[in-house]
Amino acid sequence: MLFRGFTLLLVLIVVAVILGVAWILVSNSMPTIQHFGLSFLSNQAFDPVHNIFGVAPAIFGTLVTSAFALIFAVPIGVGTAIFLVDFCPRPLQMPLSFIVELLAAVPSVIYGLFGFLVLAPWLQTSGQPWLQRYLGFLPFFQGQFHGLGLLAAGMILVIMVLPLITSVSREVILTTPTAQREALLALGSTRWEVIRYAVLPYSRIGITGGVILALGRALGETMAVTMVIGNQASAISPSLFSTGYTLSSVIANQFGEATPGLFFSAVIEAGLLVFIITLITNVIARILIYRMGRVGGLAV
Amino acid sequence: MSTVVENPPVANPFQPPRTAHNARRRASNILIIVFSLLATAFAVVVLLFLLLYVLRAGLPFINVALFTRIPTPNGEPGGGLANSIQGSLILVGLASLFGIPLGLFTGIYLSEFGRGSIALGVRFLVDVLNGIPTIIFGLFAWIFIVVPQQSFSGLAGGVALGIIMIPIVARTSEEVLRLVPKELREASLALGATESRTILRVVIPAARNGIITGIVLAMARVAGETAPLLMTAFGNPFFNSDITQPMDALPLRIFNFAESPYPAQINQAYAGSLVLIVLILLTSFAIRWATGGFQRSGR
Numbered sequence: 370m371l372f373r374g375f376t377l378l379l380v381l382i383v384v385a386v387i388l389g390v391a392w393i394l395v396s397n398s399m400p401t402i403q404h405f406g407l408s409f410l411s412n413q414a415f416d417p418v419h420n421i422f423g424v425a426p427a428i429f430g431t432l433v434t435s436a437f438a439l440i441f442a443v444p445i446g447v448g449t450a451i452f453l454v455d456f457c458p459r460p461l462q463m464p465l466s467f468i469v470e471l472l473a474a475v476p477s478v479i480y481g482l483f484g485f486l487v488l489a490p491w492l493q494t495s496g497q498p499w500l501q502r503y504l505g506f507l508p509f510f511q512g513q514f515h516g517l518g519l520l521a522a523g524m525i526l527v528i529m530v531l532p533l534i535t536s537v538s539r540e541v542i543l544t545t546p547t548a549q550r551e552a553l554l555a556l557g558s559t560r561w562e563v564i565r566y567a568v569l570p571y572s573r574i575g576i577t578g579g580v581i582l583a584l585g586r587a588l589g590e591t592m593a594v595t596m597v598i599g600n601q602a603s604a605i606s607p608s609l610f611s612t613g614y615t616l617s618s619v620i621a622n623q624f625g626e627a628t629p630g631l632f633f634s635a636v637i638e639a640g641l642l643v644f645i646i647t648l649i650t651n652v653i654a655r656i657l658i659y660r661m662g663r664v665g666g667l668a669v
Numbered sequence: 670m671s672t673v674v675e676n677p678p679v680a681n682p683f684q685p686p687r688t689a690h691n692a693r694r695r696a697s698n699i700l701i702i703v704f705s706l707l708a709t710a711f712a713v714v715v716l717l718f719l720l721l722y723v724l725r726a727g728l729p730f731i732n733v734a735l736f737t738r739i740p741t742p743n744g745e746p747g748g749g750l751a752n753s754i755q756g757s758l759i760l761v762g763l764a765s766l767f768g769i770p771l772g773l774f775t776g777i778y779l780s781e782f783g784r785g786s787i788a789l790g791v792r793f794l795v796d797v798l799n800g801i802p803t804i805i806f807g808l809f810a811w812i813f814i815v816v817p818q819q820s821f822s823g824l825a826g827g828v829a830l831g832i833i834m835i836p837i838v839a840r841t842s843e844e845v846l847r848l849v850p851k852e853l854r855e856a857s858l859a860l861g862a863t864e865s866r867t868i869l870r871v872v873i874p875a876a877r878n879g880i881i882t883g884i885v886l887a888m889a890r891v892a893g894e895t896a897p898l899l900m901t902a903f904g905n906p907f908f909n910s911d912i913t914q915p916m917d918a919l920p921l922r923i924f925n926f927a928e929s930p931y932p933a934q935i936n937q938a939y940a941g942s943l944v945l946i947v948l949i950l951l952t953s954f955a956i957r958w959a960t961g962g963f964q965r966s967g968r
Contacts, residue, residue, distance in 0.1 A: 476893025589802025
């Protein structure tokens, strides 16, 4: 009984920590919540000098980089999962899955270092001029070449969320009943038709869960994004070449100067927004993944 | 006279007729195989490129001083990252002090005692905790410890990292504890052992390797964390083992040096990255090997 009580006590501490994080964020954001209300979300300026705080550019940057990441990472990630389960030669299956999972093990500061010292300079001298020459008629590829900016941040995020999408999709695809695959093969289906009509309909919910999980990761990623996004709020425009902010990079850049009062509270409220957004995405993702049964090994 | 009766050629019933429709099916099949192959190649190429690049840029600057000296003042050559490595070890140790017991006992609760909707709620909460961005726990420790103490501190960094460890340790422990056969528990209870004795002396030892795997995984994960340390441990250019004072960490030092204008510091950022990446990859390999992950077949 003593042991059971001790275990319950520690579990209660864990639950208290989670609730404590939420409570501390809410209570410390109260000054700006009361002062600005919803205009905190729509104000363009984050201006400690005039005590006006808003995170509209940061919300914009967060959404654009995350959307960019998903647009590229979802097809690549699901494609990789399909290859690993259906087409990969058996002896290569485990090594290749392991390599993809290693991408998740690389610390985000190293992605940031690589993005800052290698990717961004390359984008500035080669990548962005090329994009503008051939795709410059699109609104996404106009303006100055900074290297650092939304494009660089989005590209780094593609790589960072890829392993998450791949490993969840792979585990879900593996749960497709063999009988369904064999039934389609017996009817003369091609391998793609088996995937199209048996595997994907069966695993759709789980893959969606994985994608939302990846969205949560992209929305909250701090280090790598902070190092490559430029951290200069420019006017909201469709160009991916412009520099920007995300909610997390606002926290990372501003906490050092935050003086008590509205400034401090504004930094915390940016954190509260990240917390709420990722809480919602994670709750949805987990519900979808739970519906697939017991999925989720060490990596997820 | 003999007439040779020529049979009309019989179509192979297993060969699909060569219609335009079937040609399209074949083409889409090949297309998807090629696409999925390219997608996998992309992931592999990106990882290899990243690893080789860091290796090439960092290896020339790996030397004894890197592990024994502290950073020199801005721009001067020489020096090392010894204080960052020491700080990282202390921070991971502190985090383990909080994270391992809380995570392990949450895992024990979920696998041994947890029934019904409360256990489901705890598991859900732990999984959601795993997905919250780590900078949030940095903010938490900042408000909770740094602001009242009016000083950045290793302690605050350890608390933030410890919270990040909890869900990883909890869920891996739960998974491996569940794998322990029910018969072992029943045999122990039938011999008159109490519930606590059964769990501590029979169930946990049986799942020991898996639990250690989860703990190592969690330690490797937090060893590479940077964001929550920005506003907690903060960084420190000198040796420091006082946890109430600002403390350096390898990822923090990499972050600061990567954006430095001095080539010598950028080189050390690469060298530090190489050390960190090798440590983390070695742990990943060791865990895979220890859990037999290289033999298991996918399907």
